[in-house]
Amino acid sequence: MKRKLIYESLAILLFISFLGVSCSSLKPLKQSNFAVTPSPLETVGNKIPVTVNGIFPEKWFNANATVSITPVLKYAENKESESTAYTFQGEKVAGNATVIPKDRGGNFTMIFSFPYQPEMNVSELFVRFDAKIKNKPVKLPEIKVANGVIATSTLASALSTKPSVADDGFQKIIKQTQDANILFLIQNAALRQSELNKEGLAAWKKRVEEAYKDPKQNIYIEVSAYASPDGGVSLNEKLAAEREKNTTEYLEKELKKKNIDTEVNAHYTAEDWEGFRQLVQASDLQDKDLILRVLEMYPDPETREQEIKNISFVYEELAETILPQLRRSRLIANIEIIGKTDEEIMSFWENDPQKLSVEELLYATTLTDDPAQKERIYQYVTVNFPQDYRGWNNIGTLFYERGEISKAQQAFQRAIQVAPDAPEANMNMALIALLNNENDKAEELLGKASQAKDIDGALGLLYLKNGDYNKAVAAFGNTKSNNAALAQLLIKDYSRASETLVNITNPDATTAYLQAVIAARTNKYAEVLSNLQTAIIRDKSMAKRAANDLEFAKYHTDRDFIALTKQ
Template identity: 55%
Template sequence: MRKLNFILTFVIAVGLLATSCSKKMEPLDSSLFTANPSPLELVGSKVPVTVNGRYPAKWFDKKAEVVVTPVLKYQGTETLGSPHSYQGEKVSGNAITIYQAEGGAFTVNSNFDYVPAMKKSELFLRFSVSRKGNHLIDFDVKVADGIVSTAALADAKTVTPALAPDAFQRIIKEAHDADIMFLIQRAELRSSELNSGDVKAWKELVQEVYNDDRKNLNVEVSAYASPDGGYSLNDKLAAQREKNTSNYLKKELKKSKVDTDVNAKYTAQDWEGFQKLVQASNLQDKELVLRVLSMYNDPARREREIKNISSVYSELAETILPRLRRSRLIANVEIIGKTDEELVAATNSSAINELSVEELLYAATLNGVSKEKVYSLVTQKYANDYRGWNNLGDVYFAKGDYSKASQAYAKASSISSRAAEPKMNQALLAMIDGDNAKAEQLLGSASGANTLNEALGVLYIKKGDYTKAVQAFGDTKSNNAALAQILSKNYNKAQQTLNGITAKDATTNYLSAIVAARTNNTSGVASSLKSAIDKGASKTEILNDLEFARFLSNPDVKNMLGL
């Protein structure tokens, strides 16, 4: 009986103690806590928050332990932040000690991974209280409302994927030449030279070019003398060689009915040609000769010093100097490519199969041409050219068919592992999939891609580095660029960017409404939101967006949203 009475007394005592403790450490008032920022704000892909609070004097039991966990509640679910532990002054442990008499301030930091459902949410601190290992009480205290999720508007889908460039030239310039050689100190044209295979082929080419409506022709004569024998002699010799060659060529052109001018010039001492031939030769002492050329600019001094190199001069006289006694016939040819109209017509007929890869790639950029058709043909006819695969991927990307785009970009990258464009475009797909680390790695290998800065700008927004995002976008006029400026709080610049967008969409107007909201322009909020709704913006999204919360009581905004 005594034993039973003792047990009952013990149970009652423990119960009273627990009840006493529970009452003592009752739920705290929300006025004790301040969240920063409030409301919360999305930064990159994270929602950081710092909550400063205080345990009141005499609230914290000397033997109690308290675990404080930030909790984000939204749409019937919740996400837990990082727990923080505290203990009373009579607890032996490693947690932060709070003294009962004076209480104590505390700071709780947390960083939530953002998901769109969190847009309409509430932040609580969850207190879990125990004493000597016995759980006493749990309670939640609300400390902040919702998340400003404007940064989530960054959209890699709207970045223009990088287009692999074509090398199409409307006018292609070519130069064709042939040499007429002369004997030492002579300027007479020799029949053996005039009837050489090179000269004959050159004249036939000139005739062919002149008769081709898509080619323009210009003819030159450049006559030379070798740099031995003195300047005065060589000047007269080179001039005579030029005159004889020009007269001969004019007669030949007239005979062939080729009506074109002959532009002629001569060089008295061809030191430049001499240096090139020596450099390319196998002369034993060619470095000595080249050193003389670099040391002396005076032609007479050069000639004298080179002749002093007796071991090499005789070889120069036999192998190098004779090749400098010449007249060069030069045919400058301009090949006129197809016009835009001709290319468009060709892509819409069987003539498409006759186009070169450069013509095809260029034609795909013209209005009235099916990009998918042309790029598909490029991948078939020029399967080892990465550009066709990359640009076909761009077509799929624009359609929103990211699976096919991914396959095309992968093929392009496998053909040319160093190509910048597929890397950049694969980075866009990685951002769309939420893999910003992969995107960053790919963009590091995409230097030179034509829309790289736009892709980098979006990546920096997603990383929360808004200053770098603004720098990357530069003067780009896009929704993403304006968003970066809004997040950097440069609202005037953001509105200028939005005004400069040619094809304004619902997001453009939505961002204008945010600029208006942040600059207290109520009429601007109403008019911009109306334009956004007219273009398909969701009224529900607007209602859940804390950017507009304080404007919902405005009559114009209320009527527009049907409130």
């Protein structure tokens, strides 16, 4: 009897112990214990950033429990992507995890992201539990906390971004200037034979004659006579005028001998202080900085002259080296060389390309809309001017626009080998990097491309892919492109985005698809259907995208929408 009572007591104690353990076991949490932002999920660049705010209810967390929560995105057929687990522990557990008091419970936040893949558009976000109490596993069911991914930001495309073409240096009119000086003795306006016989003056007259006789050159002649700043202003005024008169008369006689009938524009400057400053600045005078300060401090010519003369040890050197060069008449031949006409350039290209310069060849590509013709010209440039990076870069842009990315990359790399700092080639290599989602590499390359033409599109795309939409909008400026409109859409500036899309020169399927997204966000049902129809006509794959796109979630049961996207 006594033994029976002992057994009964032990049974009661075991039952009470069982009740105690079962009451302290972890119970399944509910979906309402979790709030997901954003919901549905949404891509930022090429990632899916998620914030989950959760709550452990009062009395839920066992003091001896450890609970790890892992976010899991399930998609396609049996595919899933796990993010980093967050671990929590009870008050009696020795560890470094976040402690959750049993009596009060607690709130928690998990911030994580998934690398985006197109299959994730149709997906479900779960939280998965790994729990134990005193090293004994406790099974908790996983909980679905969000549906699907809005992937509108992934419509950003490097392929639709315009690559940078290096400009030609062709000028229809090339301006040249040829100078010659005739020097005079101090306080004298007479022309000296020694000056008139100088080689420089002979070369100047020869160049004038060549220009005048060439029907593709125009010439304008100018005479500027000067007196040096030493001496009184009235004396220098008279002296400079006489030098101008004597030089002009001499020049007109010389031009007449060669039957050159062109006007000579003559003028004089009484005291050539500007010429004085330039010569002093370029000299190796010991105290030139002191002289330059005097010029700045004293605007009055007579005061200037006196102050400079007061520096006696400097003035002697000035009188020997600087002032004699200012007693002169300057002969200036302004020449305009008229380049080949567009017709001449294309005729030479077709019949005798060797007579074209590299600048003329590169310019020739702007005279045709035929990509094959452009490619032939660039090929010719790369063969005959292999050290000019522009031929390699520009042929690469043709490959890029045709979608021949491997060939484009090889051409851009060759351009960089020839000219490592070529801004256009570096920008185009940045586009290749963005195409491969190598954003850091693209940013480095764009740092070398600040002077590249059309860099706004590449910079805007980089900011788009980094999820910095406001910077993207600023970088695009007034660019009319799908990417620019997408950036405006993502900051919810729907009016501006619509205007951008309407003004795109060559709209494509993405253009119409973005217009449909804007229509859906602004509740314009008819425009949703009409724009989607246009997008699908241009690219049939848009039907499948729209059918699964949560941008159009409220239309997924609409009969007309289903009929349109069921292709």
